[in-house]
Amino acid sequence: MEPMAIADCLRAQFPGEILHTQTFQGQTAVLIRPGRVVEILRWLRDTPDLRMNHLRSLCGVDNARRKDTSVSPFEVVYHLTSIPLRHEIRIRAQVAGEDPCIDSVVGLWTGANWLERETYDLMGIRFNGHPDLRRILLPEDWQGHPLRKEYPLKGREEWAGMTELLDRVKELDRFGFDPAAHPRPQVGPKPEKQP
Amino acid sequence: MTASIKQTLECPVAEGEGEHYSLRMGPQHPATHGVLRVDLELDGETIIECTPQVGYLHRGFEKLAENRTYSQALILTDRLDYIAAMANNVGYCLAVERLLAISVPRRAQYIRTIVCEMSRLASHLLWLATHALDIGAMTVFLYCFREREILLDLFEELCGARLTFSYPRIGGVRQDVTTAFVDELQRFLYIFPSKIAEYETLIDTNRIWLKRTVGVGVVSGEEALSLGLTGACLRASGVDYDLRKHQPYDAYDQVEFEVPLGSDGDIYARYRCRMEEMHQSVRIIQQCLDQLPPGPIIGPDAPDLLMPNKASARMEADSSRYGTGLIRLIRDRNCYLEGEIYVATEVPKGELGFYFISDGSSRPYRMHIRSPSFIHIGALAAIAKGEMVADLIANIGSLDVVLGESDR
Numbered sequence: 001m002e003p004m005a006i007a008d009c010l011r012a013q014f015p016g017e018i019l020h021t022q023t024f025q026g027q028t029a030v031l032i033r034p035g036r037v038v039e040i041l042r043w044l045r046d047t048p049d050l051r052m053n054h055l056r057s058l059c060g061v062d063n064a065r066r067k068d069t070s071v072s073p074f075e076v077v078y079h080l081t082s083i084p085l086r087h088e089i090r091i092r093a094q095v096a097g098e099d100p101c102i103d104s105v106v107g108l109w110t111g112a113n114w115l116e117r118e119t120y121d122l123m124g125i126r127f128n129g130h131p132d133l134r135r136i137l138l139p140e141d142w143q144g145h146p147l148r149k150e151y152p153l154k155g156r157e158e159w160a161g162m163t164e165l166l167d168r169v170k171e172l173d174r175f176g177f178d179p180a181a182h183p184r185p186q187v188g189p190k191p192e193k194q195p
Numbered sequence: 196m197t198a199s200i201k202q203t204l205e206c207p208v209a210e211g212e213g214e215h216y217s218l219r220m221g222p223q224h225p226a227t228h229g230v231l232r233v234d235l236e237l238d239g240e241t242i243i244e245c246t247p248q249v250g251y252l253h254r255g256f257e258k259l260a261e262n263r264t265y266s267q268a269l270i271l272t273d274r275l276d277y278i279a280a281m282a283n284n285v286g287y288c289l290a291v292e293r294l295l296a297i298s299v300p301r302r303a304q305y306i307r308t309i310v311c312e313m314s315r316l317a318s319h320l321l322w323l324a325t326h327a328l329d330i331g332a333m334t335v336f337l338y339c340f341r342e343r344e345i346l347l348d349l350f351e352e353l354c355g356a357r358l359t360f361s362y363p364r365i366g367g368v369r370q371d372v373t374t375a376f377v378d379e380l381q382r383f384l385y386i387f388p389s390k391i392a393e394y395e396t397l398i399d400t401n402r403i404w405l406k407r408t409v410g411v412g413v414v415s416g417e418e419a420l421s422l423g424l425t426g427a428c429l430r431a432s433g434v435d436y437d438l439r440k441h442q443p444y445d446a447y448d449q450v451e452f453e454v455p456l457g458s459d460g461d462i463y464a465r466y467r468c469r470m471e472e473m474h475q476s477v478r479i480i481q482q483c484l485d486q487l488p489p490g491p492i493i494g495p496d497a498p499d500l501l502m503p504n505k506a507s508a509r510m511e512a513d514s515s516r517y518g519t520g521l522i523r524l525i526r527d528r529n530c531y532l533e534g535e536i537y538v539a540t541e542v543p544k545g546e547l548g549f550y551f552i553s554d555g556s557s558r559p560y561r562m563h564i565r566s567p568s569f570i571h572i573g574a575l576a577a578i579a580k581g582e583m584v585a586d587l588i589a590n591i592g593s594l595d596v597v598l599g600e601s602d603r
Contacts, residue, residue: 024532024534024535024536025293025294025296025534025536027535027536027537029535053420054420054423054436055423056537056539056546056548056565057537057548057550057563057565059550059563059565061552061561062561065554065560066554066560067554067555077550077563079537079548079550079565083420083434083435083436083441086441090535090537109421109422109423110421110422110423110574110577111421111422111423111424111570111573111574112423113573114569114570114572114573115423115570115573118569122257136249136250137249137250137253137602137603138250138253139250146255146258147257147258151258153258153259153262
């Protein structure tokens with residue numbers, strides 16, 4: 001099915017939820033309200049004409065530095081494709097700026113588990129109903145979410161875990177390995193045989 | 196007999212009582228293929244709970260790419276899946292070309308298809324070598340590396356690098372293939388099918404190999420789709436999804452090849468799928484070499500790029516403006532379109548997708564990498580649950596993960 005036709009189907013099925021559709025280089029994106037996102041994705045997956053059974057990717061977008069100021073502060077973008085019918089669509093769900101959160105789709109695709117954890121870790125968007133929402137790529141005690149636009153490219157200070165580790169190394173150095181206490185035979189050229 | 200051994204031997208085993216304990220495997224375990232850590236909850240040797248931990252190799256590529264021009268970010272993709280860096284480069288270039296509407300000459304498309312398939316061979320050879328080594332078939336390891344060496348030499352002949360190539364460019368490739376390269380590649384294609392037969396003789400009907408792989412780590416088709424598996428792992432479960440056929444890119448619509456499918460979804464099926472894929476790769480490369488059209492290797496509208504033949508003229512023009520020795524990259528050119536694109540390619544590990552948002556400037560507003568290894572490791576918990584701890588090694592090997600790609 002053509003991507004625009006899929007967008008029209010969506011609009012007919014969920015009239016209040018679709019904000020607008022956009023086509024660029026043959027790919028169509030549908031911007032939706034976040035409230036019924038699980039319902040919309042479930043409908044896309046289970047409708048016999050669409051059968052979008054493969055969640056290709058899921059990621060968050062920070063719109064803080066967009067030229068167009070009418071967009072929502074955050075977005076969660078889902079790429080869906082249908083393996084038997086060979087069509088695809090992009091769903092962009094708006095997310096509010098204060099405490100960004102959206103419903104989890106782990107119930108639809110188990111594989112979304114790690115993708116949502118990644119989005120939470122790097123973008124700071126929480127997923128309601130996620131079974132295990134923890135940081136995944138960064139350490140548990142990391143400050144901030146790196147993919148947000150306000151996060152600096154170069155950090156100002158060392159991660160606390162690293163300074164702890166360095167202190168520990170220094171501490172252990174006091175009882176450290178003293179080469180003089182453990183003499184080793186020096187490796188060198190073999191002594192020449194006396195004739 | 197010492198007292199402690201005697202005590203151990205005489206220690207009664209309580210009936211019906213489990214032996215629960217936790218085990219941390221990795222990140223320095225040789226069979227985890229990099230820095231993967233798996234936290235295991237075991238009952239004897241049976242896995243109750245398996246929690247993979249990634250992130251040891253996180254370098255923040257998505258953030259870095261937002262601060263670089265499109266052609267500068269190309270080198271980051273080398274460091275994703277360093278076993279098959281060429282395939283990542285091509286995937287990145289394709290995505291940027293589609294985003295910025297840049298055309299690619301036909302010769303460059305064919306060369307890219309050749310190098311993509313060569314990197315598939317290189318990746319599958321390394322996978323077979325290490326996977327077999329993990330399970331205990333030592334001999335295969337050196338056999339595979341023998342052929343992989345020829346491929347790496349060929350890459351070196353082509354672009355001067357053996358690991359991080361950055362050979363494809365946005366709008367084409369960096370330099371043309373030489374006659375020596377084509378001849379050597381032809382010789383390799385001639386001998387390689389017999390080498391695949393050699394590996395198969397070693398392990399295909401080996402009783403130990405079969406016991407370790409058949410019926411282990413079974414994933415059904417629906418389960419694989421739900422977990423997001425792609426590539427050979429998905430096809431071994433019987434789902435026909437190969438982006439080279441689904442959304443052909445470069446010269447894949449010009450060549451004939453089959454997509455090998457499995458049905459059982461176990462480790463053996465994944466092994467068979469990849470072995471068949473190697474045969475198909477040989478076929479694709481052979482057809483590309485036969486059809487290789489003459490012509491330019493880089494399009495006229497390729498941005499941010501200096502070709503060796505144009506470099507002297509550009510350097511002169513730039514040096515008059517900025518001083519000698521400075522090659523200015525075109526940073527302020529207004530050829531960038533505003534929009535968003537998701538382009539995926541079939542790399543050896545699975546579906547590698549690049550999602551770009553462009554706001555019209557020369558740097559991507561947002562770049563997201565959908566890396567197959569990340570999703571495959573995420574699926575490990577579901578696949579390994581309830582199996583033996585020894586089979587976890589076999590499962591990690593058969594999923595074919597590279598941590599550089601997973602952690603980005």
